[in-house]
Amino acid sequence: QAHPAGFNFGWGGHHGGTTRGMSFGLSPQFYQFSCPQANDIVMSVLEKAIAKDIRTAASLLRLHFHDCFVQGCDASILLDDSAAIASEKNGGPNKNSVRGFEVIDKIKSKLEQACPQTVSCADIVALAARGSTVLSGGPNWELPLGRRDSKTASLRGSNKNIPPPNATIEGLLTFFKRQGLDEVDLVALSGAHTIGVAKCATFKQRLYNQNGNNQPDENLDKSFYFDLKTVCPKSGGDNKISPLDFGSPRMFDNTYYKLLLRGKGLLNSDEVLLTGSVKETHELVKKYAQDESLFFEQFALSMIKLGNLRPLTGFNGEVRKNCRLVN
Ligand code: HEM
Ligand SMILES: [Ca+2]
Ligand SMILES: [Ca+2]
Numbered sequence: 001q002a003h004p005a006g007f008n009f010g011w012g013g014h015h016g017g018t019t020r021g022m023s024f025g026l027s028p029q030f031y032q033f034s035c036p037q038a039n040d041i042v043m044s045v046l047e048k049a050i051a052k053d054i055r056t057a058a059s060l061l062r063l064h065f066h067d068c069f070v071q072g073c074d075a076s077i078l079l080d081d082s083a084a085i086a087s088e089k090n091g092g093p094n095k096n097s098v099r100g101f102e103v104i105d106k107i108k109s110k111l112e113q114a115c116p117q118t119v120s121c122a123d124i125v126a127l128a129a130r131g132s133t134v135l136s137g138g139p140n141w142e143l144p145l146g147r148r149d150s151k152t153a154s155l156r157g158s159n160k161n162i163p164p165p166n167a168t169i170e171g172l173l174t175f176f177k178r179q180g181l182d183e184v185d186l187v188a189l190s191g192a193h194t195i196g197v198a199k200c201a202t203f204k205q206r207l208y209n210q211n212g213n214n215q216p217d218e219n220l221d222k223s224f225y226f227d228l229k230t231v232c233p234k235s236g237g238d239n240k241i242s243p244l245d246f247g248s249p250r251m252f253d254n255t256y257y258k259l260l261l262r263g264k265g266l267l268n269s270d271e272v273l274l275t276g277s278v279k280e281t282h283e284l285v286k287k288y289a290q291d292e293s294l295f296f297e298q299f300a301l302s303m304i305k306l307g308n309l310r311p312l313t314g315f316n317g318e319v320r321k322n323c324r325l326v327n
Contacts (some may be wrong), residue, residue: 026144035115057132058196059099064129070157072310074150075121091158121323122147138252141300148317169276187284193244194256200232221263257289
């Protein structure tokens with residue numbers, strides 16, 4: 001289908017505007033007429049998938065982040081390897097780590113039955129991230145829609161643009177600012193670590209050799225440190241997992257920030273929000289630890305910003321029939 005599915009675009013093509021000059025924005029009503037049941041279908045698949053495996057909620061939330069930080073929110077992360085595509089799934093931050101592709105496939109196939117070639121894979125990923133947040137007890141928000149799917153992927157981008165778990169606060173801010181996100185977005189979006197897990201390999205350095213001196217990170221709470229060593233030995237065990245928020249690993253709440261204040265954040269990238277050299281992020285951690293509704297409000301705002309990163313709209317990109325393949 002040649003035309004974008006939405007209705008409320010200043011559809012200004014007849015007034016001599018170029019595609020580039022036209023105002024194809026995202027809009028929460030994008031599928032209002034073309035597929036009004038889109039979100040209901042997403043939610044019903046999510047409910048079943050999350051009931052079967054609670055971690056699915058966390059994995060889908062992370063999938064949206066890893067999509068949007070590489071070429072924007074265009075479902076580039078969903079493309080499999082092929083002659084023309086070097087899949088982002090093989091990027092360092094994604095390989096054996098990013099999950100949830102089968103759930104996206106399931107949603108896509110139901111949507112193709114209900115509204116053929118209408119709902120993009122990029123919008124499905126965004127809807128799944130919001131739905132996962134809501135079903136975990138987190139905030140809801142009006143989600144702008146109308147993203148289209150890329151015909152390309154960037155393996156290089158997936159290796160270059162996604163911050164590593166041992167990043168310093170300056171490093172994290174550099175990665176976020178490159179995407180147009182700021183300190184407030186960094187601290188609020190890191191709150192996604194209120195659900196889900198991380199592998200031993202991603203926090204091992206903190207336990208055994210934080211500064212190249214064979215010593216643990218001195219900011220780690222001692223009893224938490226001893227607990228982590230039992231899951232994550234100095235040698236081996238790289239794939240063993242530990243919750244990012246052991247206080248309430250399945251619940252989207254502000255416990256993540258409360259644990260940070262007690263030296264019980266799992267990743268270095270979590271810890272440095274409170275103890276790094278940027279004062280502003282310390283204050284934000286304290287605020288969100290104290291006031292869950294303030295965290296929820298800011299998380300929703302920052303998720304909208306994340307979801308608006310360089311979308312393909314209008315006649316750019318396509319609506320894939322199969323999220324793993326270009327049409
Ligand atoms: C600030 C920089 C960030 C870093 C360095 C980071 C790093 C990581 C790492 C290393 C893991 C564990 C992966 C594994 O062991 O396989 C993880 C998991 C996770 N991340 Fe982040 N992350 C960041 C920001 C975010 C953002 C912005 C979101 C979403 C808005 C997010 C959502 C998640 C979730 C939900 C999980 C758990 C996934 C699961 O259980 O499958 N992270 N993150
Ligand atoms: Ca992308
Ligand atoms: Ca939690």
